[in-house]
Amino acid sequence: MKTIRIALIAAAVLTTSLATAQTAPRLKVGLMLPASGTYAALGTAIENGFKLYVAEQGGKLAGREIEFAQVDDESDPAKAIDNVNKLLKRDNVDVLVGTVHSGVAMAMAKVAKETGTPLIVPNAGADAVTGSMCAPNIFRSSFSNWQPGYAMGEVVAAKGHKNVVTITWKYAAGDESVRGFKEAFEKAGGKVVKELNLPFPNVEFQALLTEIAAAKPDAVYTFFAGGGAVKFVKDYSAAGLKQSIPLYGAGFLTDGTLEAQGSDAEGLLTTLHYADGLGTPRDDAFRQAYAKTYKMQPDVYAVQGYDAAQMLAVGLNAVKGDLTKKAEFAAAIEKARIDSPRGVFTLSRSHNPVQDIYLRQVVGKENKLVSVASKALADPGRGCSL
Amino acid sequence: MDLTTFLVQCLNALQYGLLLFLVASGLTLIFGIMGVINLAHGSFYMIGAYMAYALAPIVGATFGGGFFATLLAGVVLSVMLGYALEWAFFSFLYDREHLQQVLMTYGLILVFEELRSLLVGDEVHGVSPPELFAGTLPLGGLMTYPVYRLFISGVCLALAAGMYVVFTRTRLGMMIRAGSSNREMVQSLGIDIKFLYRVVFAAGVALAVLAGMIAAPVSSVYPGMGNTVLILCFVIVVIGGIGSVRGALLAALLVGAVDTFGKVLLPQAAGVLVYVLMALILLWKPEGLFKAG
DSSP states (O other), rough: OOHHHHHHOOOOOOOHHHHHHHHHOOEEEEEEEOOOTHHHHHHHHHHHHHHHHHTTTTTETTTEEEEEEEEOOOHHHHHHHHHHIIIISSSSSSSEESSHHHHHHHHHHHHHHHHOOOEEEEEEEOOGTTTOOOOEEEEEOOOOOOHHHHHHHHHHTTTTTTTTEEEOOOOSHHHHHEEEEHHHHHHHTEEEEEEEEETOOOOOOOOHHHHHHHHHHEEEEEEEEEHHHHHHHHHHHHHTTTHHHHHEEGGGGSSSOHHHHHHGGTTTTEEEEBBBOOOOOHHHHHHHHHHHHHHOOOOHHHHHHHHHHHHHHHHHHHTTTTTTTTHHHHHHHHHOOOOEEEEEEEETTOOOOOEEEEEEEEEEEEEEEEEEEEEEEEEOOOOOOO | OOOHHHHHHHHHHHHHHHHHHHHHHHIIIIIIIIIOOOHHHHHHHHHHHHHHHHHHHHHHHHHHOOOHHHHHHHHHHHHHHHHHHHHHHHHGGGTTHHHHHHHHHHHHHHHHHHHHHHHHSSSOBBOOOGGGOOOOEEEEETEEEHHHHHHHHHHHHHHHHHHHHHHHHHHHHHHHHHHHHHHHHHHHOOOOOOHHHHHHHHHHHHHHHHHHHHHHHHHBTTTTHHHHHHHHHHHHHHHHHHHHHHHHHHHHHHHHHHHHHHHHOOGGGGGHHHHHHHHHHHHHOOOSSOOOO
């Protein structure tokens, strides 16, 4: 009797394992994004964008059903290595996607470089991710901090401004953005007369606004984001500087913050790889699908998440879902033309998008497209030996 | 730096210092005078800022609106919140070790952040200053100064004076100070110390919330905003001398000046200058600038 029961169980186990073996095994994507803290809204947008593309493909990429494992990275670099390892060792994910915070993304890149797991960065702009940290298996679907800064340098120079003061937080993203701006602006004959900094995330700008007023430059270039961006734009206007000294910034100055900035942001010019009212059929279709699925409007972060999924699909299709063919997987993404809502982009040698950077102007609650500030702008990928 | 710029920077320093005192005033009461380590102070400040944002439309619909009506509503709500929190949590902590106070108030930070996220979301918001103070003043042709910032400075000075008088010149202040040095003795003298402390704690929470509400138009409203002010508040209370209102005011002005001129003259070190100041003062006067009172 006992032997019969064991035989029955064994048979049952065998048949179920045979049944699953017939279809291709699921592909596990590890989403490491912030679900709490300052960047929670950004994490949600990226996740939504990514899942929207997967859903559009019927939940499968290259014939493999996609399964998600998620970790809230809390935008905390101190927990980053632990969190990546949770996804890799506990959940056994095949692909890593993340994140928003540059410090956390650097830790992810470090682990990905060591383990060879494919990593797609859907936001963090740290130049080093596709610079000194670059690797055959690390890709970025967003931007490098250098890109919007460089494009704005060309724009401000073309407007005839000669002397510019820059102001930002003293941390990697701010420094890199200002460096990009300075490079383009001084190449075009302008001069950055003063670089003002304050420690992150200090938001008491009054002392530095007084410095700007005293220096009387032709224009100001700035990189701030989130709560700091709101406060800076309002303080700049309240100090009466908005009328006398034009303010230019990387797009994050006015992205997701317009509601709070109100009329103080009206008319500001910023550069970014996405804008409201692009008016292309691709973008319109994406915006409609997103709004229908999630009952809210997409933003640049949603686009970056969507494109991260597109890049993964390109790579997987080339190897028919077999991730062991690492070289072919990478080569396919390197050669791809990604049909993004922002416009078609390709990837640079160091795996950063080569993309149009748009000049946008704040009109009401939107960052309206003005023109293309820099066509097919490629990050120089300094320090990358790929 | 020419003279006009220098004077404007002095004004900036003074104004920032007063704003810092406003934010730290509630902590002076709860940590300085009552002796409870309260890490959740930053959360009360954040709650205040979010109240300024979220209450304004509600108050507008029910009472016809107005900045001061919103302030009043916020203060009433925060006194109730403070009273309830003291009853539910803090009243068990007076005789416990400081470490337990740290743990519990840290827990409260996490709870308040999560509640904020659930109730109002994670977006950044702006609050406009009241019509009355919406204007700006020209400053020597250099730039303009928002009137609202001067209003804040006025509120701070009034608060500082009020707190000083209450704690050093009134019977109530005497009872509160006595309670922090010896609870049992005060109790045996026939004073209901439990009730008294509950009220003082509620007042401390109300001060922090008021600070958040008044600061909201200049600081804007965003997740995690309380964490950044928390450390500065502790610095101010500690270098001012624990339990001293005068000391806290002077310390706030010092920190304001060091921060402002540090950013301008020594931008590379701006992040640490305040803490260098704290270290130097504590080396010189380990008890802080002033004795209690």
